[in-house]
Amino acid sequence: MLMDFETALGYLPVLLDGLIQTVWLTALTLVIGAAIALPVAWCRNADSTAARAFAITFVFVFRGAPLLVLLFLIYYGAPDLPIIRQTVLWEAFREPVFCAILALSLNSAGYLSEVIAGAVRAVPRGEVEAARVAGLSRFSVARHVILPNAARIGLRAYGNEVTFVIKGTSVASLVTITDLMASANRVYYSTFDPFTPLIGAGCLYFLFVLLLGRTINALERRLSVGNA
Amino acid sequence: MDWSLFSLGAAGWGDELLYGLGITLALAVLSFLIGTVAGTLFGLVELHAPRPLAALFAGYALVMRSVPELLVIFLTYYAAGFVAERFLELFGISTRVSVSAFAAGVMALAMVQAAYTSEVIKGAVRAVPGGLLEAARALGMRPVIAFWKVTLPLAMRYAFPGLANLWMVVIKNTPFVSAIGVTDFIGQAGTAGQNTKHYFAFFLAVLLVYLVISGVSMIGQLVMERRLFRHVPTAGS
Numbered sequence: 535m536l537m538d539f540e541t542a543l544g545y546l547p548v549l550l551d552g553l554i555q556t557v558w559l560t561a562l563t564l565v566i567g568a569a570i571a572l573p574v575a576w577c578r579n580a581d582s583t584a585a586r587a588f589a590i591t592f593v594f595v596f597r598g599a600p601l602l603v604l605l606f607l608i609y610y611g612a613p614d615l616p617i618i619r620q621t622v623l624w625e626a627f628r629e630p631v632f633c634a635i636l637a638l639s640l641n642s643a644g645y646l647s648e649v650i651a652g653a654v655r656a657v658p659r660g661e662v663e664a665a666r667v668a669g670l671s672r673f674s675v676a677r678h679v680i681l682p683n684a685a686r687i688g689l690r691a692y693g694n695e696v697t698f699v700i701k702g703t704s705v706a707s708l709v710t711i712t713d714l715m716a717s718a719n720r721v722y723y724s725t726f727d728p729f730t731p732l733i734g735a736g737c738l739y740f741l742f743v744l745l746l747g748r749t750i751n752a753l754e755r756r757l758s759v760g761n762a
Numbered sequence: 763m764d765w766s767l768f769s770l771g772a773a774g775w776g777d778e779l780l781y782g783l784g785i786t787l788a789l790a791v792l793s794f795l796i797g798t799v800a801g802t803l804f805g806l807v808e809l810h811a812p813r814p815l816a817a818l819f820a821g822y823a824l825v826m827r828s829v830p831e832l833l834v835i836f837l838t839y840y841a842a843g844f845v846a847e848r849f850l851e852l853f854g855i856s857t858r859v860s861v862s863a864f865a866a867g868v869m870a871l872a873m874v875q876a877a878y879t880s881e882v883i884k885g886a887v888r889a890v891p892g893g894l895l896e897a898a899r900a901l902g903m904r905p906v907i908a909f910w911k912v913t914l915p916l917a918m919r920y921a922f923p924g925l926a927n928l929w930m931v932v933i934k935n936t937p938f939v940s941a942i943g944v945t946d947f948i949g950q951a952g953t954a955g956q957n958t959k960h961y962f963a964f965f966l967a968v969l970l971v972y973l974v975i976s977g978v979s980m981i982g983q984l985v986m987e988r989r990l991f992r993h994v995p996t997a998g999s
Contacts, residue, residue, distance in 0.1 A: 594973070594976075595973065597976075598930075598934075598972065598973045598976035598977070599934075599969050599972055599973060600934040600936070600937045600948075600972055601934070601937075602937040602940070602948060603937055603948055603968050603972060604969065606951075606952065606965050607962070607965040607966060607969055610952070610955060610961035610962075610965060611955075611961045611963075611966065614959075614960065614961055614962035614963075615962060697828065700830075701828075701829070701830040701831065702830075703830075704830035704831075705832065705938075707832070708832075708941055715830060715832055715833055715836075718833070718836075719836065722840070728837070728840035728841065729837075729840070729841065732833060732837045732840070733837070735833060736825075736829045736833055736837070739828065739829050740825060740828045740829055743828040744828065
C-alpha cells in the first residue's frame with residue numbers, strides 16, 4: 535500500500551528533526567523579514583519621491599524574482615564577488631543557513647512591506663488627525679492609533695504571508711540544509727519508499743500551517759473585539 | 763562582466779539558456795492552462811455539488827495550498843509512474859510506465875494551480891449579484907442557460923485579476939522543477955555556472971529575465987483589465 539506505518543514510525547524521529555529545522559527557519563525568516571519590511575513600508579508611504587521609488591523597486595525585485603533564483607544567486611553567486619569572498623562577509627555567506635534565511639527574508643519582506651504599507655494607509659485619516667489635535671505626540675499616534683488599527687487590518691493578509699514563508703522554507707533543502715523536506719527525501723533514499731516519508735512530511739507541513747494560521751486568526755478575532 | 767559567456771553556439775551558453783527559457787515558458791503555460799481549467803471545474807463542484815463531494819474538493823484545495831510546491835513536485839515525480847501502473851493493472855494491463863520529469867512538473871504545478879484557481883472562481887461566482895440571476899430566471903431562462911449567459915461572463919470578469927495573479931505565481935513556481943532534473947531556465951544556468959565558475963553572472967541573468975517576464979505580465983494585465991472593464995464607468999470618466 536501507499537503508506538507503510540512501520541517505516542513511518544521508525545523514521546518519524548528523522549522527520550521531526552527536520553520539522554524542528556523548518557520551524558527555526560520559519561521563525562527567523564518571520565522576524566528578519568519583518569525587520570526589513572518595516573523600513574521599506576515606511577519608505578512606501580513617505581512623502582519623498584526617492585524613498586517611494588526605492589520601496590517600489592524593492593517590492594518589484596523581491597516579489598518578482600522567484601525564491602529559488604534568489605537563493606541560488608546568493609548561495610552560488612555571491613562567492614564570485616570579491617567584496618564577499620575577500621572580506622569578513624564570507625564568514626556569513628559560506629553558511630547555507632545564512633544564505634537561505636537571507637533569501638527567504640528578502641522574499642518575504644517584498645510581500646510583507648506591501649501588506650504593512652497598505653494596512654497603514656487604510657487607517658482612517660480622521661482618527662489620526664483627531665489624535666494629533668487632541669495633543670498626542672507623533673510617537674503616541676503611531677503607538678496608540680496607527681499600530682492597533684493597522685494590525686487589525688493587516689493581520690489576515692499577514693496570515694497568508696506566513697503560510698508562504700512556511701512553504702518557502704522547503705527551498706533550504708536544495709542548499710544542503712536538512713529541513714523537513716530534505717529529511718523526507720533522506721528517508722526515501724534509505725528505504726526506497728517515496729510515499730511514506732513524503733506524505734508524512736506533507737502532513738507535518740499541513741499541521742504546522744494549520745496551527746500557525748489558527749493562531750493568527752484567533753489573534754485577529756481578539757484584536758477586532760469592539761469593532762463590528 | 764564577460765558578455766561572451768552568453769554568446770550563442772559552442773563557445774557561449776546563450777543557446778543553452780534560451781532552450782531552458784523555452785522549457786520554463788512551456789511549463790508555465792501548460793500548467794497554467796491545465797490548472798485553470800481543472801480549478802474552474804473544482805470551484806464549480808465546490809459551489810454546486812452535494813456536500814460530501816464539495817467537501818472533498820475543498821479539502822484537496824486546502825491541503826494543496828498548505829504544502830510546499832517542492833514537496834508536491836517530488837511526490838508527483840516519484841508517484842506518477844507507480845499510480846499509472848496500478849491504474850492500468852485494474853484493466854489487466856501490466857506494463858512499466860515512466861513519467862518524464864517535465865510531465866511530472868507540469869502535473870504538479872497544475873495541481874497546485876487548480877487548488878488556488880478554485881478559490882478565485884468560487885469568489886467570482888459568489889460576487890455575481892443574485893438579482894441578475896433572478897431576473898434571468900424570471901425571463902424564463904433555464905438554469906444552465908442563465909449560468910452560461912449571465913453568471914459565467916460576469917464571473918470571468920471578477921475572476922480576471924485573481925487569475926492574473928495566479929499566472930505570476932505559476933511563473934515564480936517554475937524554478938522548483940529543476941529539483942527533479944528538468945533542464946529548465948535555472949537548471950541550465952546552474953549547469954553553465956558549474957562549467958564556467960561564473961555562477962553570479964548566470965543566476966543574475968536568470969533573475970533579470972524573470973523580472974522582465976513579471977513586468978511584461980503586469981503590463982499585459984493592465985491592458986487586458988482595461989479592455990475587460992471598458993463598459994464599467996470609472997471615477998475619472
